[in-house]
Amino acid sequence: MQRRIVRMDAMEILDSRGNPTLRVQVGLDDGAEGTASVPSGASTGANEARELRDGDARRFGGQGVERAIGSVVEAIAPALRGRDPSRQAEIDQALLDLDGTPDKSKLGANAILGVSMAVARAAGLPLYAYLGRAGACRLPVPMLNVINGGRHADNSLDFQEFMLVPHGAPSFREALRYGAETYHALKAVLKRRGLSTAVGDEGGFAPDLPGNEAACELIVEAITAAGLKPGKQVAIALDPAASSFAVEGGYALSKSGGGRLTSGELTALYGRWIGSYPIVSLEDGLGEEDWAGFAEQTATLGGRVQIVGDDLYVTNTAFIRRGIAERTTNAVLIKPNQIGTVTETLQAVALCREAGWRFVVSHRSDETDDSFIADLAVAAGGGQIKAGAPCRGERLAKYNRLLEIERELGPAAVYESPFRAPAGAPPAGS
Numbered sequence: 001m002q003r004r005i006v007r008m009d010a011m012e013i014l015d016s017r018g019n020p021t022l023r024v025q026v027g028l029d030d031g032a033e034g035t036a037s038v039p040s041g042a043s044t045g046a047n048e049a050r051e052l053r054d055g056d057a058r059r060f061g062g063q064g065v066e067r068a069i070g071s072v073v074e075a076i077a078p079a080l081r082g083r084d085p086s087r088q089a090e091i092d093q094a095l096l097d098l099d100g101t102p103d104k105s106k107l108g109a110n111a112i113l114g115v116s117m118a119v120a121r122a123a124g125l126p127l128y129a130y131l132g133r134a135g136a137c138r139l140p141v142p143m144l145n146v147i148n149g150g151r152h153a154d155n156s157l158d159f160q161e162f163m164l165v166p167h168g169a170p171s172f173r174e175a176l177r178y179g180a181e182t183y184h185a186l187k188a189v190l191k192r193r194g195l196s197t198a199v200g201d202e203g204g205f206a207p208d209l210p211g212n213e214a215a216c217e218l219i220v221e222a223i224t225a226a227g228l229k230p231g232k233q234v235a236i237a238l239d240p241a242a243s244s245f246a247v248e249g250g251y252a253l254s255k256s257g258g259g260r261l262t263s264g265e266l267t268a269l270y271g272r273w274i275g276s277y278p279i280v281s282l283e284d285g286l287g288e289e290d291w292a293g294f295a296e297q298t299a300t301l302g303g304r305v306q307i308v309g310d311d312l313y314v315t316n317t318a319f320i321r322r323g324i325a326e327r328t329t330n331a332v333l334i335k336p337n338q339i340g341t342v343t344e345t346l347q348a349v350a351l352c353r354e355a356g357w358r359f360v361v362s363h364r365s366d367e368t369d370d371s372f373i374a375d376l377a378v379a380a381g382g383g384q385i386k387a388g389a390p391c392r393g394e395r396l397a398k399y400n401r402l403l404e405i406e407r408e409l410g411p412a413a414v415y416e417s418p419f420r421a422p423a424g425a426p427p428a429g430s
C-alpha cells in the first residue's frame with residue numbers, strides 16, 4: 001500500500017545554546033508521523049547552505065525562525081501533500097526545485113532539512129535500516145570532544161576540539177564506557193590542578209591552559225588515570241577549526257598568545273604533536289581557503305593520520321570532488337545541515353566511498369535532542385561519528401540512540417576500528 005503525506009507542521013523551539021531553531025512534523029494518511037529538529041553551527045563554513053533567520057531584532061536578536069516556519073507551512077506543505085514519503089530522493093529534489101537557489105536561501109536550509117529529515121523518519125523505521133538498507137550494522141567509533149576551545153568556549157585555547165577516540169573497544173557500548181570513564185578521570189585531573197571543570201558548548205571541559213598542547217597532555221594523563229591504554233584503546237582526534245583563527249597570510253593563535261604561524265609552520269606543529277601523542281585524526285587543521293596548504297599537509301601527514309575536511313567541503317559533492325582530484329585531504333566530515341537535504345548528504349557519503357575516502361558523520365555545536373545523525377552514521381557505515389562529550393542531553397541523545405541500535409542489532413552489530421588500517425585507507429566494506 002502506498003502511503004501519502006497529508007500533514008506538515010513546524011514550530012520554533014530552542015537549541016542547546018538557547019537559540020531558536022525549527023522542529024518539523026510530517027503526518028501520513030495511515031496516521032504515522034515523523035518529527036525532526038534542526039541543528040546549527042558556530043564555526044560555520046562560508047559555503048554552507050543558508051539558514052533562514054527572521055532578522056527581526058525584537059525577537060531573539062534577529063535569530064527567530066518564524067519565516068522558516070512560513071516556508072514549511074505555506075510553501076513546502078502544499079507542494080508535498082499527497083506524495084509518497086518513501087521516495088526520499090524525489091521529495092528532496094522537489095524541495096530543491098521549490099527553493100531554486102544554489103544555497104537554499106529562499107526557503108531556508110533549516111526549513112528544507114527539517115522537512116527532509118522528518119519525511120525520512122515518517123517513511124520507515126528503524127531509521128538506520130531505512131536509510132542504509134539491509135546491510136547497515138556497523139556502529140561508529142565515537143569521537144568525544146572532551147576539551148573545548150576556539151569559538152566553543154571563552155578560554156585560552158585556539159583549537160576548538162580535543163576528542164577521545166575509543167577505537168580499541170570491543171563494542172560501541174564499551175567504547176562509550178571508555179569515553180565516559182576517561183571524561184570523569186579528566187575532570188579529576190583538572191580539579192587536582194585547580195583548573196576549571198566548567199564545560200563548553202559541546203559538553204567538554206573548557207579550562208584555561210598555558211597553551212593548546214597542554215590539552216593533549218591532560219588527555220593522555222586522563223586516559224591512563226582511567227586505567228586505559230593511550231593509543232591502543234583510546235586515541236586522540238583534533239579539530240582545530242582553523243578557519244576561525246585564519247588571518248591574512250597565516251594563522252593567529254591569539255587566544256593562547258601563541259603568535260602567528262604560516263600554513264607550513266602549523267602543519268609542522270601538528271607533525272610534532274603526532275609524534276608525541278596518540279593522534280589518529282586531524283580535522284580542519286587549516287582554514288577553508290587554504291586548499292594548497294591542505295594538499296601539502298595531506299602529503300606530509302596523511303600517511304600517519306586521517307586528514308578530515310569540514311569547512312573546506314561543507315558536505316557538498318562539488319567541493320569534495322575537487323578535494324579528491326587535488327588530494328586535498330583523505331577524509332570528509334559529513335553534516336546534513338551544511339548541505340540541507342538527506343539525499344544530498346547520502347550523495348556526499350557515496351562519493352567518499354567511491355573515492356576510497358573515509359568520512360565522519362557529525363553533529364553541530366548548536367544541537368537539539370534529535371538523534372538523526374546516530375541512525376545516519378550506522379546507515380552510512382563509515383565507522384565514525386562525532387557528537388560531543390559524553391555530557392549534556394543533546395550530545396547523549398546521539399550516543400544513547402547508538403546504544404539502542406547496537407542492542408537492537410544484537411549479534412549482527414559490528415564495531416571495528418577504522419584506525420587499524422593505514423591512515424587514509426577506505427572504510428571496511430566499501
Ligand code: PGA
Nearest residue numbers: 041042043044241364365
Ligand atoms: P560548529 O562546529 O557546529 O560550531 O560549526 C563543529 C565543527 O567545526 O566540526
Ligand code: ZN
Nearest residue numbers: 239241284310
Ligand atoms: Zn570541524
